[in-house]
Amino acid sequence: MDEKEVSEMQEEMMTVLVVEPMKAPYVKIIPNELEDLQQAVGGDIEMTYPFEDEVGILLNGNGKFEGLPLNRALYDDRGQVYDAIAGTFLVVGLTEDDFTSLTPEQIEKFKEKYQSPE
Template sequence: MKVLMVEPGKIPHEADIEPGLRSLQAAVDGYIQAVYPYEDPVALICNEDGKFMGLPLNRALRDDAGEVYDIIAGNFLITGLGEESFSDLSPELMEKYKEQFLAPESFVQLGGKILAVKQPVPVAENKDMTQKPPHKSGPEL
């Protein structure tokens, strides 16, 4: 089953997992909870006890006004919805949710509200890392 895997601090990626409860539980490291926060035919599957277990905070869920109403802790998946169960995520929805969850987030509690701060998108591991950094002028230390 083709799904979108979203891990804390990382860019989302397409994953191919076996259909069924055991593989979903393995992907989120525990019992699953499925939520349906979007109008698209998708499910967000996360660890049901992620916050209680102290898993790292991952991404915020926002309402129509852009306000944070929940935060997912630990890994989560975006799957498609079939007639009777979870299914492959279509290529179009894969791209849509990759873009939505592209930037990892950090969280701060301020004035009774939780703020989600988007972090820089990590450099892909397959990029050429042999490029020299730009030259800086000034005295050498």
Template sequence: MEKKTLSVLIVEPQKKPYAKEIGGDLKSLQREVGGYIQAVYPFREPVVLICDEEGKLSGKALNRALRDEEGQIYDVVAGTFLIAGLGEENFISLTPEQMEHFMQYFQTPEQFRITNSKILVSPMGDERSEDPPVYRYAADYAMEHGEIREYNLSYRANEKCKKAIQQAISRHYDGSRLRVDEAVKEVLGKFREDRVQYILANTVQRKSWDGRISPESKAWAQTMSIPNGNRNAYLSLDDVNPGLMDSFLKGVRESIPKKKKHEKTAEKKERKPSYER
């Protein structure tokens, strides 16, 4: 009898995830996670996250944070874990679409610190360290005031942010629906909130004629100060459907106040990290 195999995604601490064919029996699953298995179901998709049941107690390295639909952390997985498909009675292989989706979802390794009973999570290598302040003046002003270095650093970061927004929208659009929360979370996890807003406002101002962009978004964009200059034309999100961009923009505008409110509330509360329960 042919041995059952599973096509799964392996996620190790401080490493990028990778696909692997493994045995579908209990011993094979235990071997991959390095201990007794625990199955959890943190996603709406029919998949299962399988980890070491005693990973935290045994002091294994923290791996990835689990977040709710609002992007707030509610738990942290310790040690290597895997993502498999979920059948009616057994674990099954991931579909190619599921594999690609969760490969991107867990693509960036995370690092953890605990400060004043708060869990602080940041991407490995912290891409935000390469995200300088947004320079809000035109190139000629920067030249006149000896700030061309700041201008160039900001412009390069703007280009990266534009690319990241386009990729996130493309990645989280399934042909009929944009997973707005996931796309927004991905971009805001890499770039400053004001930089993301800058790119979106610049695009909307340049597409004010487009009926696929809501009046609310157009009114919001007009409140943002965007300098005149031909170079900003290259920062416009021209490779994204304006309607999808508008949905993403609404998600960003809704997400930022929630994030700030949560951070403000967290500062007032003293509580243990959830993974110490």
């Protein structure tokens, strides 16, 4: 395998934070492919962008309708709950047009944020 092939393989994988209901978040390296992302959240993916950071939450768009357990709340600027995520979700890094790996700083920040199940 040459350097270009190794580089391309690494680009296809990304480091994300997995947040499951009633569990502490953990880091996982997964392929950046639709099927793998859907499998990770258990269904059709949907994105939400509740933070100023270059990250997004990738979740099962039908989680509430499917009766998945509630996971974590989303809060507005005043600290008020405005929604809750049902089922497992991923915190992913963002580029202008795709998902990417979280930085080590982002991993630590969001691990701390979602450390305690709600």
